[in-house]
Amino acid sequence: MADTLHSWNPTVATTAARPASKLLKFLRRRSAIAFVMCLPLMTVIGGLVIYPAFYSIYLSMLNKSQTRFIGLSNFTYLLSRDVFWMVVEQSAIFALTAVFFKALIGLVTAHLINNLPVKGQRKWRGMLLVPWVIPLALSTLGWWWMFDPTHSALNWIINLFGGDEIAWLSNPYWARFSVILVNVWYGAPFFLIMYLAALKSVPEQLYEAAAIDGASAWQKFVHITLPMMRNIIAITILFSLIVTFANFDIVQIMTAGGPRNMTHVFATYSFLTGIRSGDLPLGSAVSLFMLPILAVSAIFILRGVRKRGREIG
Amino acid sequence: MAEVALRNVVKKYDDVVAVSSINLDIPNNEFLVLVGPSGCGKSTTLRMIAGLEEITAGEIVIGGEVVNDLPPKDRDIAMVFQNYALYPHMTVAENMSFGLKLRKFAKDEIKARVDNAAKILDITELLTRRPKQLSGGQRQRVAMGRAIVRNPKVFLFDEPLSNLDAKLRVQMRTEIKRVHQKVKTTTIYVTHDQVEAMTLADRIVVMNGGKIEQIGSPNDLYHHPKTRFVAGFIGSPAMNLIPAKLETNGSSLKVRLSDNLSFPVPENRAARYRGAIGKDVLLGLRPEHITETRGANGASGNSHEFPATLDVVEPMGMETMVFFKVDGVEVCGRVEPTAAKGSGETMLLRANLDHMHLIDPNTNRVL
Numbered sequence: 001m002a003d004t005l006h007s008w009n010p011t012v013a014t015t016a017a018r019p020a021s022k023l024l025k026f027l028r029r030r031s032a033i034a035f036v037m038c039l040p041l042m043t044v045i046g047g048l049v050i051y052p053a054f055y056s057i058y059l060s061m062l063n064k065s066q067t068r069f070i071g072l073s074n075f076t077y078l079l080s081r082d083v084f085w086m087v088v089e090q091s092a093i094f095a096l097t098a099v100f101f102k103a104l105i106g107l108v109t110a111h112l113i114n115n116l117p118v119k120g121q122r123k124w125r126g127m128l129l130v131p132w133v134i135p136l137a138l139s140t141l142g143w144w145w146m147f148d149p150t151h152s153a154l155n156w157i158i159n160l161f162g163g164d165e166i167a168w169l170s171n172p173y174w175a176r177f178s179v180i181l182v183n184v185w186y187g188a189p190f191f192l193i194m195y196l197a198a199l200k201s202v203p204e205q206l207y208e209a210a211a212i213d214g215a216s217a218w219q220k221f222v223h224i225t226l227p228m229m230r231n232i233i234a235i236t237i238l239f240s241l242i243v244t245f246a247n248f249d250i251v252q253i254m255t256a257g258g259p260r261n262m263t264h265v266f267a268t269y270s271f272l273t274g275i276r277s278g279d280l281p282l283g284s285a286v287s288l289f290m291l292p293i294l295a296v297s298a299i300f301i302l303r304g305v306r307k308r309g310r311e312i313g
Numbered sequence: 314m315a316e317v318a319l320r321n322v323v324k325k326y327d328d329v330v331a332v333s334s335i336n337l338d339i340p341n342n343e344f345l346v347l348v349g350p351s352g353c354g355k356s357t358t359l360r361m362i363a364g365l366e367e368i369t370a371g372e373i374v375i376g377g378e379v380v381n382d383l384p385p386k387d388r389d390i391a392m393v394f395q396n397y398a399l400y401p402h403m404t405v406a407e408n409m410s411f412g413l414k415l416r417k418f419a420k421d422e423i424k425a426r427v428d429n430a431a432k433i434l435d436i437t438e439l440l441t442r443r444p445k446q447l448s449g450g451q452r453q454r455v456a457m458g459r460a461i462v463r464n465p466k467v468f469l470f471d472e473p474l475s476n477l478d479a480k481l482r483v484q485m486r487t488e489i490k491r492v493h494q495k496v497k498t499t500t501i502y503v504t505h506d507q508v509e510a511m512t513l514a515d516r517i518v519v520m521n522g523g524k525i526e527q528i529g530s531p532n533d534l535y536h537h538p539k540t541r542f543v544a545g546f547i548g549s550p551a552m553n554l555i556p557a558k559l560e561t562n563g564s565s566l567k568v569r570l571s572d573n574l575s576f577p578v579p580e581n582r583a584a585r586y587r588g589a590i591g592k593d594v595l596l597g598l599r600p601e602h603i604t605e606t607r608g609a610n611g612a613s614g615n616s617h618e619f620p621a622t623l624d625v626v627e628p629m630g631m632e633t634m635v636f637f638k639v640d641g642v643e644v645c646g647r648v649e650p651t652a653a654k655g656s657g658e659t660m661l662l663r664a665n666l667d668h669m670h671l672i673d674p675n676t677n678r679v680l
Contacts, residue, residue: 205398208365213412213459214386223411227402311443312401 060284074285083261084269084286091265091290093176094251095244098183102244103237105184106191111221113192114199125196132189140253143182144169147254172262175255179263182250187243191236198232199225228312231305238301242294266290315376315389315466315499316341317362322371324357324523331357333523334371339501344493346502348510349520349546356471358520359503363469364388376466386415391460392469396476397452399444399459406431406440409458423462430461433495434488450481457489461496468493470502474509486512507547511535519543536668541677544597544670550634553603553644554672557596559589568596568671571640576666579615586671589680597670597679600634603646605653606663615666621646626656635660 026032063070078084113124131139146153147168155165169175202225210220226233248267251257257264257272264272266287274283317339324332332354339345347355360366362373364385373380380388391412399408406427413423431437434454444452453473460468473489474482490513493500504510510517511531519526519534519542527534527543538544544552557568559578566578566586576596578586606618621637621644633653635646646662654660671680 203396203398205394205396206400208363208385209392209394209398209400209459210411211365211385212363212390212392213463214415219415224400227400230402308402312445 056284056288059281060288062281064279064281066281074282075289078282078285078289083264086261087264087266087269087286088289090176090263091245094180094183094247094263094265095241098180098187098244099237099240101180101184102187102191102240103233105188106195106236107233109188109192110195110199113196125193128192129189131186132193136186136249137253139186140182140250143178143185144254147178169255170259172259175259175263179251179254182254183244183247186250187240190240194232194236195229198229202228231308231312234301234305238298241297245290245294317376317467317499317501318372318374319358319362320372320374322358322361322373323369324354324361324366325369330523332361335525337518337525337528339499342497342499344490344500344502344513344515345518346504346510346514346516347518347520348504348507349526350505353520354523355503355505355518355520359392359469359471359501362467362501363390363392389466390469391463391465391467392471393453393456393460393473395472397444397456397473399452399455401444404441404443405436405447405455405458408444408455409462412459412463426462426464427458430458433461433492434458449477450485453477453485454488457492461492464498466499468498468500470500472504473502474504475506482509489513508549511547517547519546521546537679538597538670539679541595541597541672541674541679544672544679548599550600550645550647552597552599552670554595554597555639555642555644556674557594557671559586559592559594559671561590566590568594568669570596574619574639576617576664576669577615578669579666582669586680589671589673593674594680595672595674597672598644598664598666599668600645600647602665602668603644604663604665605648606661607649607652616663617666618661618663620659621662622659623654623656626653628653635662637662 027036059066060074061069061071063073109128113121113128116124149155149165149167149170152168154168158165166174168178206224206228207220210224215223245265246267247265248271251263251265251268252271255263257268261269266289270283270286272283273286274280317337319335319337322332322335323330335354335358337345347358349355357366361368362375364380364383368381375388375390400411403411409427409430410423413426418426427440428437431440434457436451436454436458439447439451439455444455447455456473470489474485477485486509489502493513502510502513514531516528516530517534518528521542527539529537534543534547538547538552541554545554555570557570560567560569560575562577565580566583567575568578569575621635621639623635623637624643625636627634627636628650630650632647633650635648635653637644637646648660648662672678673680
């Protein structure tokens with residue numbers, strides 16, 4: 001009897017404890033803890049990014065009054081419009097030119113700062129980061145004021161040197177130049193700080209080995225610095241392409257897409273059609289066109305990054 | 314292949330003197346090792362020869378030419394770094410040929426040299442790999458390969474084995490010696506490991522506090538150290554340095570270690586030490602000269618037996634280290650494993666005074 005009792009008691013205990021201990025065991029796993037801790041962020045991303053993204057896909061397939069499902073008609077309509085193709089072209093010019101100059105200026109200034117004595121570096125780094133720190137809407141207003149055709153600082157300086165005033169924001173080509181210039185001014189510090197960090201991570205002994213191998217300063221840059229920075233360059237360019245392609249505030253504040261739609265990019269054109277003209281489905285369709293373009297470039301760039309990461313380690 | 318000379322070379326960082334007035338002549342094909350503790354200026358000296366550090370004063374001559382103002386690439390030297398400094402984005406072959414490509418060598422010539430160096434170092438099958446895919450020892454070989462292909466006047470090694478594990482370090486040490494015998498180039502090698510210095514060098518330069526303590530062959534430094542630092546630094550386990558007093562013993566001399574322990578000084582050394590009679594000195598005696606009394610080990614007219622109570626006994630297999638105290642100072646002896654007593658026991662030991670040194674504690678010079 002005593003034996004039976006003995007064996008019976010623990011059985012009850014284990015069956016009762018099993019579900020609770022299983023849950024506890026699951027929760028104690030590192031991956032489970034990580035998942036639980038990420039859950040708030042995932043909820044925010046789900047609510048603010050994933051849901052709107054799918055909703056905009058749904059929206060882009062409705063008619064203007066959002067009463068009828070019209071399939072891909074909004075997309076085919078856009079593809080038949082000259083203005084839309086102009087926006088595609090302008091977005092590409094805007095993003096590629098701006099990213100190219102941001103990367104170039106970032107790389108050159110990062111090198112200059114890296115070659116300064118350590119004491120001076122912090123001061124310059126701080127000053128050069130200012131454009132990136134000021135709220136973009138505010139600094140763009142400052143630029144807008146400087147581009148003013150009549151009383152602005154830029155035209156005053158040009159006048160001082162005997163030049164003719166430039167209609168910065170009303171001449172279509174100067175307007176394109178201006179929005180790209182402001183974007184470069186704003187975005188270059190990001191590249192500067194990323195490249196400076198990358199430069200500092202290249203072991204000094206590689207340069208010493210190269211110096212002994214007979215490399216000049218330029219050869220060190222081409223054969224050591226650039227290959228060692230290739231991944232960070234690729235990632236910053238991809239990241240900046242995405243952000244610049246989707247840029248809204250600079251163009252909207254400075255030109256609102258004008259004159260004659262010649263500075264519109266995807267985001268401002270989407271805003272114009274969706275909000276200003278009250279055709280939300282068409283606006284959604286415009287913004288969705290960015291997706292395949294960015295996805296393809298992301299795939300190519302990230303594939304290269306992974307490959308080099310495996311090689312260099 | 315070239316001789317290297319350093320004339321009154323000084324290196325200062327602001328007011329801190331890293332290397333003070335070094336003079337050194339390294340003949341053609343010599344394997345010279347700079348050895349010393351961290352911060353003694355050995356690496357700085359090597360980097361000055363390489364041209365990676367500017368010299369504050371003095372002159373560096375390679376192959377008869379003053380190279381003070383020449384950049385590293387024009388000094389015709391090759392260097393192997395402590396962490397190898399292999400270019401991670403290049404294959405082994407590209408790493409080795411990089412210097413030749415920059416110097417615009419013909420493709421056939423580059424290939425021939427790389428293949429030859431790879432053969433010498435036994436890394437032919439690694440040529441297409443990247444540094445990441447290599448083990449520490451293989452990386453070390455590639456770094457040496459990169460130096461060999463250049464066929465430079467001088468090889469510089471900056472602590473090349475310190476990143477390897479103990480076993481591999483011994484292997485690579487032999488490898489470096491073998492390569493030097495094959496390639497025969499003036500080599501300057503920096504290390505803090507005195508065993509490496511002893512095994513590799515034709516001549517050793519012992520540095521301390523930015524100065525040269527002594528230059529000599531490994532045997533010379535081991536048996537005839539000139540300073541207290543060299544006596545203590547070269548040899549493992551280190552030489553025992555026991556405070557003592559030099560006294561007269563009739564017509565001869567004796568060193569008194571404690572109230573009840575003194576050793577007679579060998580006759581042939583008495584004249585040399587006469588100036589220090591009555592003074593405090595340090596008796597320097599290597600562990601292998603304090604042995605068991607059994608057998609003929611160290612027995613000569615100048616050996617002296619004494620009892621010692623052992624503190625610690627360390628069996629090493631082929632020998633046993635015994636530690637005991639003389640007037641509070643720890644002393645190490647090296648005895649036959651079968652003769653060793655246990656710790657706490659008293660053992661009769663024999664000091665062979667033919668190999669003794671006396672050091673003046675004020676000047677730290679060996680008398």
